[in-house]
Amino acid sequence: MAKAPQEINTLARKTLRTSYISTVISIALVLFMIGVLAIMVLHARKLSDYLRENITLTVMVKGDARQGDIDRLIKKLEDSEKIKAVKFTSKEEAAENLKNELGEDFISFLGYNPLLASIDVNLEADYANTTHVDSLKSEISEFRAVDEVLYQQTLVDEINKNIRTLGIIIVGFSALLLFIAAGLINNTIRLSLYSKRLLIKSMKLVGATRGFIRKPFLISSMGQGLWGAAIAIFLLAALMIFAKKQIPELVDLSDIEMLFKVCVYVIVGGIVISGLSTYFAVNKYLRRSSEDLY
Numbered sequence: 001m002a003k004a005p006q007e008i009n010t011l012a013r014k015t016l017r018t019s020y021i022s023t024v025i026s027i028a029l030v031l032f033m034i035g036v037l038a039i040m041v042l043h044a045r046k047l048s049d050y051l052r053e054n055i056t057l058t059v060m061v062k063g064d065a066r067q068g069d070i071d072r073l074i075k076k077l078e079d080s081e082k083i084k085a086v087k088f089t090s091k092e093e094a095a096e097n098l099k100n101e102l103g104e105d106f107i108s109f110l111g112y113n114p115l116l117a118s119i120d121v122n123l124e125a126d127y128a129n130t131t132h133v134d135s136l137k138s139e140i141s142e143f144r145a146v147d148e149v150l151y152q153q154t155l156v157d158e159i160n161k162n163i164r165t166l167g168i169i170i171v172g173f174s175a176l177l178l179f180i181a182a183g184l185i186n187n188t189i190r191l192s193l194y195s196k197r198l199l200i201k202s203m204k205l206v207g208a209t210r211g212f213i214r215k216p217f218l219i220s221s222m223g224q225g226l227w228g229a230a231i232a233i234f235l236l237a238a239l240m241i242f243a244k245k246q247i248p249e250l251v252d253l254s255d256i257e258m259l260f261k262v263c264v265y266v267i268v269g270g271i272v273i274s275g276l277s278t279y280f281a282v283n284k285y286l287r288r289s290s291e292d293l294y
Helices: 005-053 067-079 091-102 106-110 130-141 153-194 197-205 210-246 256-287
Strands: 056-061 083-089 118-123 146-150
Touching: 005 118, 005 153, 005 210, 005 256, 056 130, 067 083, 067 118, 083 091, 118 130, 130 146, 130 153, 153 256, 197 210, 210 256
Parallel strands: none
Antiparallel strands: 056 118, 056 146, 083 118
16 A cells, blocks of 8 residues: 555655764764873873973082072073973971881981982973983083982983873874874765755756755755764763763873863864765766766
């Protein structure tokens, strides 16, 4: 028995709705992958900066140095654009710290305080490499209040080497994943348009221009990309909340600006990739002959 026109229309609407929802979900999952990748890349940058900025130069101050010379040295270090933080530790503070670590008063045993005052210097991330560290070490050593400057050169070299290696791996993996993501969204859009290929050809046959034919498909596609981006951002927010509970130290490296950038990347990626995929897919069916559509 043939179905009534109303039943056919209802079935068609359900099919279109199902197709629309499945396309949005597919786009959302791919954009979620892109968002996770963006968070990894930005966290890697933050982590590398954090490690570099925690490389410490220890400036040992001469025992007979005058306070005025020490103050001038500290002021010079604080004014340098290469330096992120400066911390002065007096002889008394150094003795108190060591006493707490040893659990006994070594000064009473020795009869005097053998420790020197020191200045801990942390560099800005961009300057935390052997070249700049050696240059800064030479500059600091020229001050008459300075006894010596200590830092672990092998540690600096190793950190920078590992960061470079990690950067290469992340860039390569990012390029591969972006290529796969774009391909998945493109295929999803093409499959969703396949069922409408005859409609596209019919519109062309009745004289509609290419721009007129493309417009509703582009609007619908970019809407799908926007909805997919919204779902992806929701999933990313849930992931960040979970990560905050599991790895609080890692999430501390993030900030509002970084998370805002990720959201922008996801939204723009969803709209642009969906729009371009639809544009080329519609053009493909517009170029084909009627025989090739079956």
